[in-house]
Amino acid sequence: MALERTFSMIKPDATRRNITGKIVDKLESAGLRVVAQKRILMSKKTAEAFYAVHSERPFFQELTEFMSSGPVVVQVLEGENAIAKNREVMGATDPAKADPGTIRAEFAESIGENSVHGSDAPGTAKEEIAFFFSGSEITG
Numbered sequence: 001m002a003l004e005r006t007f008s009m010i011k012p013d014a015t016r017r018n019i020t021g022k023i024v025d026k027l028e029s030a031g032l033r034v035v036a037q038k039r040i041l042m043s044k045k046t047a048e049a050f051y052a053v054h055s056e057r058p059f060f061q062e063l064t065e066f067m068s069s070g071p072v073v074v075q076v077l078e079g080e081n082a083i084a085k086n087r088e089v090m091g092a093t094d095p096a097k098a099d100p101g102t103i104r105a106e107f108a109e110s111i112g113e114n115s116v117h118g119s120d121a122p123g124t125a126k127e128e129i130a131f132f133f134s135g136s137e138i139t140g
């Protein structure tokens, strides 16, 4: 199968607790390669634009305030079946429902402050990568 790329983000609850390395270790151990990475602080407006798809959801304000409350690490991950593989290693949105050994089961604090984001389909992966990275910032 061809290599696939997905977008990943380590959320402010994880940067605050200084566990970004532990999360990257989980991703790499699952066979995903970090081909681009940077640490940034999103403004509230940037967080609102990134999560525009959720703008009508009841948790939108809480989510965008949290996502702009501290630094995040944005990444491009590459590997076979990278989108599905990343979702698998992340675990369910609600850490109480996440499978043992997944990032969210081990590290997430709550359904909102759940340590990682990962694209859910090829279309969103492409859009989310382009939201944060230019082509020259990505290198296999």
Ligand code: RTP
Pocket (backbone or CB within 6 Å): 054, 059, 063, 092, 093, 111, 112, 113, 114, 116, 117, 118, 119, 120
């Ligand atoms: P993500 O987009 O971050 O990878 O997570 P996901 O697909 O598992 O979850 P999604 O339904 O897309 O929701 C996006 C993020 O919104 C927050 N959320 N809070 N308070 C709540 O009920 C609630 N539900 C979702 C989480 O941070 C979730 O990851």
Ligand code: MG
Pocket (backbone or CB within 6 Å): 118, 120
């Ligand atoms: Mg999602």
